[in-house]
Structure formats: structure tokens, C-alpha cells
Amino acid sequence: MKVKTACPIDCYDGCSVLVSVDERGHITMEGNPDHPITKGTLCNRGRQLAVRRDSPQRILHPLKRIGDRFVQISWEQAIAEIGQALQKTLDSVGNHGVLHIFDWGSGGVLKNLNQRFFYGLGGCTETVGSLCWDAGLEAQTYDFGRADSHSPDDMANSANAVVVWGRNVANTNVHMMPYIKQAQQRGAKLVVISTLEQDLGRRADRCIYPRPGSDGILALGILRICRDHGWIDKAFIDQFSVGWDELSQELDAYSVDLVASLTDVSPDDIHWLADLYGNQGPVATLLGLGMQRYSRGGNTVRAIDALAAATGQIGVPGGGVNYAQRQVGRFFDEESIMGRKSADVRTFERTTQAAEILAADPPIRIAFVTRTNPAVQVPDSQTFRKAFASIGCKVVIDTFLTKTAELADYVLPCTNVLEEEDVTYTTMWHPYVSYIRPVVPPKGEAKPDWQIFRDLAGEIGRAEIMAGTVDEWLDAALAPFGKAAIDELRETGFIRLPIEDVPWARRVFLTPSGKFEFSSEWAKRDGHSPVARCLPEGADVESHVEYPYALLTTHPRKMQNSQRDTERNLDTPTVEVPQSIAEQKGLAEGALARVFNDRASVVARIVIRPGGHAGTLRLEAGWYGQGMTTNDFTTASKADFGSQSAQYECRCNIESITG
Ligand SMILES: Nc1nc2c(c(=O)[nH]1)N[C@H]1C(S)=C(S)[C@@H](COP(=O)(O)OP(=O)(O)OC[C@H]3O[C@@H](n4cnc5c(=O)[nH]c(N)nc54)[C@H](O)[C@@H]3O)O[C@H]1N2
Ligand SMILES: Nc1nc2c(c(=O)[nH]1)N[C@H]1C(S)=C(S)[C@@H](COP(=O)(O)OP(=O)(O)OC[C@H]3O[C@@H](n4cnc5c(=O)[nH]c(N)nc54)[C@H](O)[C@@H]3O)O[C@H]1N2
Ligand SMILES: [Mo]
Numbered sequence: 001m002k003v004k005t006a007c008p009i010d011c012y013d014g015c016s017v018l019v020s021v022d023e024r025g026h027i028t029m030e031g032n033p034d035h036p037i038t039k040g041t042l043c044n045r046g047r048q049l050a051v052r053r054d055s056p057q058r059i060l061h062p063l064k065r066i067g068d069r070f071v072q073i074s075w076e077q078a079i080a081e082i083g084q085a086l087q088k089t090l091d092s093v094g095n096h097g098v099l100h101i102f103d104w105g106s107g108g109v110l111k112n113l114n115q116r117f118f119y120g121l122g123g124c125t126e127t128v129g130s131l132c133w134d135a136g137l138e139a140q141t142y143d144f145g146r147a148d149s150h151s152p153d154d155m156a157n158s159a160n161a162v163v164v165w166g167r168n169v170a171n172t173n174v175h176m177m178p179y180i181k182q183a184q185q186r187g188a189k190l191v192v193i194s195t196l197e198q199d200l201g202r203r204a205d206r207c208i209y210p211r212p213g214s215d216g217i218l219a220l221g222i223l224r225i226c227r228d229h230g231w232i233d234k235a236f237i238d239q240f241s242v243g244w245d246e247l248s249q250e251l252d253a254y255s256v257d258l259v260a261s262l263t264d265v266s267p268d269d270i271h272w273l274a275d276l277y278g279n280q281g282p283v284a285t286l287l288g289l290g291m292q293r294y295s296r297g298g299n300t301v302r303a304i305d306a307l308a309a310a311t312g313q314i315g316v317p318g319g320g321v322n323y324a325q326r327q328v329g330r331f332f333d334e335e336s337i338m339g340r341k342s343a344d345v346r347t348f349e350r351t352t353q354a355a356e357i358l359a360a361d362p363p364i365r366i367a368f369v370t371r372t373n374p375a376v377q378v379p380d381s382q383t384f385r386k387a388f389a390s391i392g393c394k395v396v397i398d399t400f401l402t403k404t405a406e407l408a409d410y411v412l413p414c415t416n417v418l419e420e421e422d423v424t425y426t427t428m429w430h431p432y433v434s435y436i437r438p439v440v441p442p443k444g445e446a447k448p449d450w451q452i453f454r455d456l457a458g459e460i461g462r463a464e465i466m467a468g469t470v471d472e473w474l475d476a477a478l479a480p481f482g483k484a485a486i487d488e489l490r491e492t493g494f495i496r497l498p499i500e501d502v503p504w505a506r507r508v509f510l511t512p513s514g515k516f517e518f519s520s521e522w523a524k525r526d527g528h529s530p531v532a533r534c535l536p537e538g539a540d541v542e543s544h545v546e547y548p549y550a551l552l553t554t555h556p557r558k559m560q561n562s563q564r565d566t567e568r569n570l571d572t573p574t575v576e577v578p579q580s581i582a583e584q585k586g587l588a589e590g591a592l593a594r595v596f597n598d599r600a601s602v603v604a605r606i607v608i609r610p611g612g613h614a615g616t617l618r619l620e621a622g623w624y625g626q627g628m629t630t631n632d633f634t635t636a637s638k639a640d641f642g643s644q645s646a647q648y649e650c651r652c653n654i655e656s657i658t659g
Contacts, residue, residue: 004032004493006424006434007046008417009560010104010132012173013037014426015046016494019418019439027053027418027440035494037152037175037430045560052563053416053443058399060444063411070401070411075445075455082410083459085393089365095123096346097365099391101353102127105371105563108422108436109477110450110470114370115338117453120465123344125364129643131350131377133428136292136323138642139301142520143309145510148503149322150284152430156182158318159284161189161276165304166215167288170199171557173429176286183284191276193218195290196552196576196618197611206272209613212550213649214263215291216300216534219307221259222274224251226311231278233312236516240315240507243519247306247531254535262536264613277311282318290554293648298641302523302532309516315504327499328427336476351379351645352636354387366393370449375403376562376624379647381631382599397449402562403624413446420448421470423478423489431499435489528640547597547651549581550616553630554648562622562629571625575604576618577654582608585654592657595619597650600632603657617652 002018016035020028027050033040052058062078063070089097100118118124130137140147155162156179169176177200184190184203192204193215201207210218226232227248237244256267277283285308291300305321313319335341348356353374357364367388378384388394389407396408405411422436442448447455450473454466471486478485488495508514512521519530555561564570575595577587587593589608594601595617603626604619612618623630634647 003437003439005418005437005439006494007042007049008106008108008422008424008436009045010107011045011560012426012429013043013175014107014424014430014432014434015042015175016432016434017042017046019050021440032493035432036496037432039175039178041175043174044558045563048563048565049417051565052399053418053440057401058443059401059411059413060446061413062445065409078410078412079455079459082393082395083456085366086456087460090121093362093365095121095344096125096362098124099348099357099364099367100124100126101367101369101372101374103131103350103372105373106417107424107426108417108420109332109334109424110337110422110448110473111371112334112338112477113450113466113473114453115340117457117465119339119343119345120457120462123346125346125348125360127350127353128347129349129351131379131645131647133289133292133324133644134642135298135639135644136287136289136301137326139292139298140305140321140323142523143302143305143511143517144504147324147326149325149429150320150503151501152176152179154317154501155179155284155322159183159188159282160318161191161280161283163191163193163276163283163285164200165193165285165287166290167286168194168198168290168554169286172288172555189276189280191273195613195616196554197609201611206269207611208265208269208273209611211262211264211613212552212616213291213294213296213300216296216303216532217254217259218263218265218270219300219303220251220532220534221254221256221263221270222277223307223310224254225256225271225274226278227251229274229278231274232310236312236314236507237310241309241516241518242513243517243531244310247518250531250533277307277313281311281313282316283308283311283313284318285313285321287321287323290648292639292644293646295637295639295646295649296534297639297644297646299529299532299534303534306518306532309518314516315502315507317502320503325427325429325431325499327503328425328431328433328497331433331480331497332425332477333479334477336479337473349643351638351643353378354380354383354636357387358390364391367391367395369394369396369404369408373398373402373404373562375407376622376629376631379631379634379645380636381629383636397452399446403629412452413444414452415442415446415448419443419446423474423486431497432494433489433497434494544651547653548615549652549654550613551595551597551633551650551652552616552618552648553621553634553650554618556620556622559622562624564622570623573602573604573619573623573625573630574607575654576607576609576612578612578614578616579608579610580614581617581654582606585656587654587656593654594657595652595654597633597652599635600628602626602628617654
């Protein structure tokens with residue numbers, strides 16, 4: 001029999017999954033053919049969840065560090081000792097001496113109960129901000145009031161052109177592919193604007209490879225041409241926007257020659273894109289997260305928003321700057337199960353947490369890590385590892401002995417998604433919510449996160465914090481849906497939220513003016529240029545002599561971030577090198593090279609790429625080995641908006657290893 005459940009991975013696709021278990025207990029996962037998005041296919045990362053459930057490397061018992069090794073201990077001992085260390089910190093340093101490091105390693109709504117424990121204590125120090133997408137979210141909030149997307153069907157049925165801008169659809173958002181194909185079969189053009197060559201490029205009418213971080217300049221350059229030719233939507237600008245004149249003045253600085261020289265995009269491509277946006281709409285722009293992980297990432301997204309808005313792509317079927325689907329959040333009341341409001345919380349930014357841990361006053365005495373592997377994923381991971389190691393008591397809850405867990409004093413085994421009940425959704429793309437059904441019993445002594453925190457609360461005499469049942473919590477979290485939501489979800493496995501296919505169709509925006517804001521009041525309030533501003537300012541123009549190449553550490557093709565297939569030997573990573581650099585440096589396909597900068601050095605196997613920006617190399621993010629991680633190369637620098645890391649802004653060099 002096949003059981004319907006869902007994939008909780010932090011991803012665009014949020015798949016509905018069918019699971020079967022044979023007589024020998026072997027688990028198989030496949031996509032649910034009845035789900036409108038998943039349509040019967042599941043990517044390798046989803047299928048790996050079954051492999052990870054039964055992997056011999058999975059942690060099945062609580063572990064305690066003794067010297068330089070881990071020994072198995074009982075849950076009773078683990079909870080008693082951790083409870084003691086926690087109480088001691090609360091008594092001596094206070095709540096801010098307790099650090100909770102968390103991220104979205106699982107999207108289950110009940111995972112918010114982890115935070116509930118710390119808020120229930122009265123507060124803690126916790127990580128906030130994003131290594132992922134915050135600058136873009138903030139940018140779209142300035143422009144539209146919220147980051148909303150068109151439904152995939154709308155794009156498939158109505159777009160005249162699809163521009164995939166900095167999103168690696170074929171790898172990171174595979175269930176978008178059929179919709180793109182459908183649009184193409186109707187005759188829609190496909191354009192891929194990506195610094196690195198992408199598989200999707202083979203299907204595209206045109207591929208454009210801008211210099212890393214330069215897309216805002218490109219977008220404003222295109223918009224200037226549209227303005228100069230009168231290829232703009234005057235009616236939209238006059239009735240439904242504010243600040244066009246201010247932005248228009250800014251555009252005067254973006255001549256085609258300057259834009260071409262700063263983006264490495266040819267004048268012909270810039271004119272071609274201007275004609276596309278200006279004359280061939282509706283254009284659906286699918287924005288990825290790649291181009292906003294730079295120091296001007298937020299302004300970059302604002303520039304692309306402005307291009308789309310001024311050329312009439314907003315609020316029309318087949319248009320939109322599709323970055324996220326934040327409307328989904330309206331249907332969940334996470335606060336009801338978290339209770340953050342009344343807590344006294346000190347915050348450390350995810351990007352800069354290492355420095356903040358080292359400088360903390362009051363100091364951090366105990367740390368808990370849930371749903372994340374920061375020792376690999378945080379930019380400048382070497383400093384993170386040092387900072388984390390300096391904390392007196394470190395507790396990591398995970399299913400594997402990750403690089404972060406290796407540094408811990410206690411490692412506690414949590415359940416895999418196939419062993420627990422929850423509800424999951426994505427705010428990255430589509431409007432479906434899915435039910436996570438327990439399929440197999442917890443392996444070994446694994447427990448759901450919330451049970452671990454319930455035990456800990458009981459241990460320190462604060463059982464009331466985690467009192468409640470899964471049913472009560474799900475009801476509370478899903479209350480905005482209506483009372484019967486959870487029953488319906490249990491029955492059907494997934495439901496579509498009542499979100500319109502075309503956002504902003506009424507041209508009423510959630511900004512202070514109620515209009516689309518080319519010049520944003522909120523941006524001004526936050527100390528930014530009111531209009532998108534993307535040209536480099538003096539100090540940015542570096543000579544880059546020692547490290548002449550950009551290093552992009554983008555998401556791995558087959559893994560979810562650092563969640564590695566357990567059996568593959570990955571000690572030597574792959575470095576993707578454009579043809580021109582390979583020729584210049586005498587690098588041969590399949591040979592070894594050293595990739596290095598002033599922070600790190602790795603021996604990698606060369607793959608030569610015919611496409612992509614000519615000065616940019618790629619290593620996969622999530623990789624670790626040779627005593628380091630990909631993020632040893634990156635710095636904890638920040639993007640301009642929100643609290644977003646700028647880890648794609650990174651330089652390197654490469655040399656052949658001979659002999
Ligand atoms: N297979 C797989 N899928 C995943 C994940 C995974 O780890 N593996 N992770 C999930 C998560 S957490 C996220 S956030 C999403 C991320 O999804 P994406 O945004 O698609 O992923 P990225 O790897 O960040 O990069 C996307 C593309 O941005 C391009 N890029 C980088 N810099 C620039 C630039 O300056 N300009 C332009 N035009 N392009 C640029 C790169 O060429 C790359 O192809 O994927 C999710 N899906
Ligand atoms: N250089 C570089 N750095 C990056 C990125 C990049 O593209 N380049 N991408 C950034 C992005 S977009 C993101 S989102 C972050 C992701 O960073 P992380 O969230 O740290 O990513 P993962 O490697 O997926 O780690 C998630 C961990 O949570 C565990 N886990 C899964 N489910 C549960 C659960 O239910 N409970 C508990 N307790 N643990 C669970 C998994 O086993 C895994 O070890 O990385 C960022 N870092
Ligand atoms: Mo992410």
C-alpha cells in the first residue's frame with residue numbers, strides 16, 4: 001500500500017509524496033501523480049529522505065562527548081545533564097546566556113515548537129536574518145508591499161516570454177520545468193540570465209551571462225532604453241505608481257556602453273532584452289535568489305522590479321516578478337504555537353553570528369542547534385567553527401553526525417520526516433499545503449524535536465511550557481484556515497490555498513502609498529536610496545590582481561545544501577571553469593587544480609564549461625572535506641537590505657596541479 005505524505009525540505013517545490021514499505025522494511029518514495037505540482041516526480045533530494053531514514057550512519061541514540069570521542073548515553077542521562085547546564089546558565093548569566101541556532105532544515109509547522117521552548121523560558125539569544133533570500137524579500141516589500149508570485153498555471157497559459165533570472169530551475173525548482181515547456185509549446189520565448197551556465201539554457205532562445213552581482217545595472221540599462229523609445233506603460237506609471245520621475249533621472253546614468261562594460265553583457269543583448277520587455281509582453285520573470293547574495297543584492301531586485309513594472313508586466317496574466325509566495329504565510333498562525341511576543345530575545349544575525357558569539361555580553365554558556373548545519377553553511381564557516389567551539393556546552397539535535405554535531409558536547413537524535421506527524425508548506429512558490437503522515441516508527445531512540453524539548457522542560461520543572469498535544473498545536477497553527485483544515489488535510493493529503501493566480505490584479509499595493517513604489521518610502525526610512533541604485537561607488541572598483549576570478553558557491557545539484565548522500569566519496573570537489581580560463585591557465589578536463597584565496601585553498605577536479613560568465617568559477621555549496629568547507633572561502637559580509645548574507649561576492653584564483 002502507498003501512503004501519502006510530503007517532503008519538508010526547504011525548497012521551491014514542496015512535493016506531495018507516496019511512500020511504500022515492502023515486507024523487508026525497505027522504503028521507496030515517489031512523487032504523487034495526483035498533486036498538481038509534483039505530478040508523479042520526485043527529485044533525488046526527496047528520495048534521499050528514505051535512504052537517510054535507514055542509513056547506517058544515522059544517529060540512533062543520544063551521544064555525549066568524552067575527550068575527543070562520543071559515547072552513547074541514555075536519554076535520562078542526556079536530559080538530566082543538559083537540564084542542569086541549562087539551569088546553571090539561567091541562574092548565573094540569565095536567559096541571554098542561552099543561544100538557539102536554527103534555520104529551515106525542515107519546513108514542518110510544528111518545528112516552531114523548538115522556539116516555543118526558549119520563549120517559554122522567558123527568552124534566549126537566537127539567530128535571525130537569512131543566508132538565503134532576505135534582501136530580495138525586503139526589496140519586493142519596498143516595491144509592492146509583499147513578495148507574491150503568479151500561479152505556475154498562469155505563467156504556463158499566459159506568458160509571452162519567460163525570463164529565468166538567476167534561478168537554477170532545472171536543479172533547484174525541477175517541478176517548474178513542465179510549466180516552462182508548456183509556455184514554450186504555446187510559442188513563448190525563453191531567456192536565461194545566469195552567471196553560470198545552466199541546463200535550462202539548452203532550451204532557451206537566448207542565454208545571457210552577466211558578471212556576478214551586476215544584474216541591477218543590467219535591468220536599469222534595459223529600462224533606460226525602454227524609456228528612451230517610449231516602450232513603457234504610461235497608464236500604469238501614472239495611475240498606479242509613485243516615484244517614476246525620480247527613477248527616470250537615475251536612469252540617465254545608465255548608458256548602454258557603461259552598462260555593457262560593467263555587466264559584460266553585449267549591447268546587442270541589452271537592446272534585445274529591452275525589445276522583449278518593452279514590446280513583447282507579458283513577460284513572466286522568474287527570479288532566483290542568486291543575484292541578491294551580493295552587497296547590492298536588494299537594489300538589484302528593486303531594479304528588476306522597476307523594469308517589469310514600468311514596462312507593464314505587473315498585475316497582468318503571464319507577467320510578474322516571481323520571487324516568493326509570501327501570501328501563504330497568511331494562512332498560518334505560527335505565533336500561536338511559538339509565543340515569541342512576550343519573550344525577551346537577544347538576536348544574533350545568521351550571517352555574523354560567529355563574531356557576535358565571540359563578543360557576547362552577557363556571554364553564551366549553552367547553545368542548542370536545530371534544523372541547521374552552520375559549521376558548513378554559514379559564510380566564513382571557519383570562524384563559525386571557532387566561535388561555536390568556544391561555547392561551554394553545545395547541544396545539537398539532528399539525524400546525522402554533521403560537521404556541527406562533531407563539535408558538540410551532546411548530540412540528540414531526532415526523527416526523520418517519515419517518522420513524525422506535521423504539516424508543511426513553502427513560501428517560495430506555489431499555493432499548496434501538505435500533510436506529513438508518520439509512515440514508519442522512529443528508528444532507534446529518535447524523538448521528534450518537540451518531544452525532546454518537552455522532556456527538557458519537565459526536567460527543569462517547567463513542564464507547562466511544552467504542555468499540549470499535536471492536535472491542539474496543529475489546530476492553533478492552522479486556525480486562519482478554519483476549523484476543519486487539519487481534518488481535511490489528513491483526509492486529502494494536500495489543499496490549495498485560496499490565493500489568486502495573478503497578484504496585484506487590482507493594482508492596489510501594500511506599500512505606504514498603496515501604489516507600486518519606484519521611489520520607496522520604506523527604503524528611505526531604512527536609510528537606503530529611495531530608488532534602485534546599482535552603479536558601483538568608488539571603493540567597489542578593485543583591481544582584483546591576486547584573485548582575478550569570481551567564485552560562486554551555488555546550491556548542489558543532487559543534494560539539499562549540506563545533506564550529503566551518505567555513501568558517496570566526495571573528498572575531492574568539482575570546480576567548474578569557463579573555457580577561457582581553462583585555456584589561459586592550461587587547465588585540462590578531469591585534472592586536479594588548486595582553487596584558493598586569502599582564506600582557503602582546496603584541491604578540486606576540473607570540469608570545463610563552454611558557457612557562463614568568462615571570469616567566474618563554481619564550487620558547490622554544502623561541500624566539506626580536506627578539513628574544510630566551501631564556506632571557508634566566503635566572508636560574513638552582508639547585502640544592502642534586510643539581514644542577508646552576501647556570500648556570492650567572493651574572489652579566488654586557480655592553478656593547475658602538475659605531476
Ligand atoms: N538541488 C537543489 N535544490 C535546491 C537546494 C539545494 O541545495 N539543491 N536548495 C534549496 C534552497 S535552500 C534554495 S534557497 C533554493 C535556491 O535556488 P536558486 O536561487 O535557483 O539557487 P542558487 O544555487 O542560489 O543559484 C541560482 C543561480 O543564480 C545564478 N547566479 C549567481 N549569481 C548571479 C548573478 O549575480 N546574476 C545572475 N543573473 N545569476 C546569478 C547562478 O548561476 C545559479 O544558476 O534552491 C532550493 N532547491
Ligand atoms: N556558500 C554558500 N552558502 C550557503 C548557500 C549557498 O548557496 N552558498 N545557501 C544558503 C541557503 S539558501 C540556505 S537556506 C542555508 C541552508 O543552511 P542549513 O539550513 O544549515 O542547510 P542544511 O545543510 O540543509 O542543514 C539542515 C540540517 O537540518 C537537519 N534537519 C532536517 N530536518 C530536521 C528536523 O526536523 N529537526 C532537526 N533538529 N534537524 C533537522 C538536517 O539533517 C541537516 O543537517 O545555507 C546557506 N549557505
Ligand atoms: Mo535557501
